[in-house]
Amino acid sequence: MVNVAILGFGVVGSGVAEVLTGTGEGIRRKADDLLALKYILDVRKFPDSPFAPCFVQDFSVIENDPEVQVVVETIGGMGAALDFTERALKAGKSVVTSNKELVATHGRRLLALAAEHQAVYLFEASVGGGIPVLRPLSECMAANAILEICGILNGTANYIFTRMVQDDIPFEQALKDAQAKGYAEQDPSADVEGKDTCRKLCILSSIAFGWHLLPEQVPTRGITQITLADEAYAAACGRRIKLLGRAIAREDGTVCPYVEPHFVSQEDPLGGVEDVFNAILVKGDATGDVMFYGKGAGKLPTASAVVADVIAAARKLERASYRPWAPNRPEAVASPDTLATQWYVRLAQGELAGERLTIPQAQAGESGWLTPAMTRPELDRALAGKDVLAVIRVLD
């Protein structure tokens, strides 16, 4: 029997308890007969919970119990989550988490700490919720050199775009709808400003390329400036607007990572991804394009990914680990300014070289354009002196 402790009884933590014990609504069976839930750490009290006997408020109870082999960290953030993760690993306990902020920032050090103490640190649920992607990327595609990661990694942002297009409502109203449905937090900045996508991209990139890419190295632009006019111009050229996280491996060994909204063709596998779904496209040198698709968030999908990692940690221990990440390589980070693509530009007035797009509801004087392929500095020179309302990169 492998004893498990859960840190934090929020949405994901309570889902983990339900999936582990097979008691959740819609859950057909217990995840694994070898696993037992021993502790749940939370500062709050839950006297009416079916898990009431498991609750503790002092982490040292878990830390000092040699029967606990796997610790699930679903506290989130960087404070207690980091402290408890380090202490659990140092006590030789494996740690499983969905905490993307912690992994993106401290993943290399925590993976090394786990290895040092014959434990594992696993975080499949930190990217893509219930979609299996980190293990397939690290194990099943191990015979490939990864050429590119390109993903719709934030379900909230994608839901907002879907509502804007399908219901013809502006960004602010779509955001309120997402909040009402529980998809967006009351403070939605991590989702709509691209930070969440950036963290997930860093985790994917570190696994794909083997060295720790840090969030502050990723130029990140969110979706708060996107208007219905931009969506209409996208539709006018057979495209949709999607917030993409991309990391492109170059021939010279550098990696070009960035997060920004893109015009994506409706024919592209990523172009058809709607609502809260996520999709991660991975290009391998041998296998070509592979895509992983599913709900990127939600209590039970995320919890089931956590529990799958708990099973892997319990059954296999150090064999289940991701490979270690090499140190950050600032010299290997290329700027997206070097990346030549087409661009969509919306002007308040005037003209531009390229293909003109037309929409029936255009404001007087306004116009939409698709430029030839060029870098962002080249585009900025072409736009000098013009009254520019919007610029969005076009995915090839």
Place this chain on the structure above:
Amino acid sequence: MVNVAILGFGVVGSGVAEVLTGTGEGIRRKADDLLALKYILDVRKFPDSPFAPCFVQDFSVIENDPEVQVVVETIGGMGAALDFTERALKAGKSVVTSNKELVATHGRRLLALAAEHQAVYLFEASVGGGIPVLRPLSECMAANAILEICGILNGTANYIFTRMVQDDIPFEQALKDAQAKGYAEQDPSADVEGKDTCRKLCILSSIAFGWHLLPEQVPTRGITQITLADEAYAAACGRRIKLLGRAIAREDGTVCPYVEPHFVSQEDPLGGVEDVFNAILVKGDATGDVMFYGKGAGKLPTASAVVADVIAAARKLERASYRPWAPNRPEAVASPDTLATQWYVRLAQGELAGERLTIPQAQAGESGWLTPAMTRPELDRALAGKDVLAVIRVLD
């Protein structure tokens, strides 16, 4: 250093040699520094191959060399492939294969034989070519009860449908095009009659549900009867025709497996899968719908999946294995005749209850229909005495 032997130097076998050694066109690096290619078994001689020193013609050289730890079986079929696989496993060597026919038919016994001899038997490449799906299904989704597998599993059949629709050419001509491009064999029966899809479905189902489903238990219908008129009627109701392999878990513990063409909505993630691409949709009780997408065949994609399994076998040995399959359960196989769905029906004349579809190019008297949801026996009763040209199930 882990020594590898490849059995059969055909398309996949030669691709495995290239990916293993990092010498293939477009391959950026050697797959793994720990792996060395020691032998290639083939009855033919390849004096000009860069791998010429590796060739042997007698399997017992490999069988009796204690330095060989992993054997790659890319012979195909059931004769020598089965004999050599058994002998390799009995000699304690792990075996990796892309041979779906062998796995679908003898998988349970070979997995057990491997476990008995502290070796592993891995076959990620047997389903979906380079798409990681078996390991994600068996490990990353381990906390889910699988509710359904539904996949476009044969790239040749999907390519034929795409050519029919996009080029407005009939089945026979699209098949010739697929053969000219090397996608279809000179004897295309395994692809177009659904046998290949059936074998892959058996492998997916056995991993998902934990007991060995056999090909002869899967009602299988191919695509040879599909006409351009059927494609036109599909388009008239926003759908595409796709050959699907499905295995549906029922509340009573039975599984309903079958292979047949379906009308699939263009809005469905499977509806947008074109050309030689494959896609496998997996429904989990906790994680919901997850889809895996990519090229389902081809030399390098398949070879890279084989080599990833070789790396797993070399690095982890018995830890990398799939869980054992329980014996076949004939009593747990439900007939698709029990499955109520809508149906598309094309009549030479007369009418039918349901929604009438119209296409400009309809033959005189012919008509297309979408029925209400009903089982196949109910449909057959409704069609009694009518002049029926085509019947295709509609995916919900």
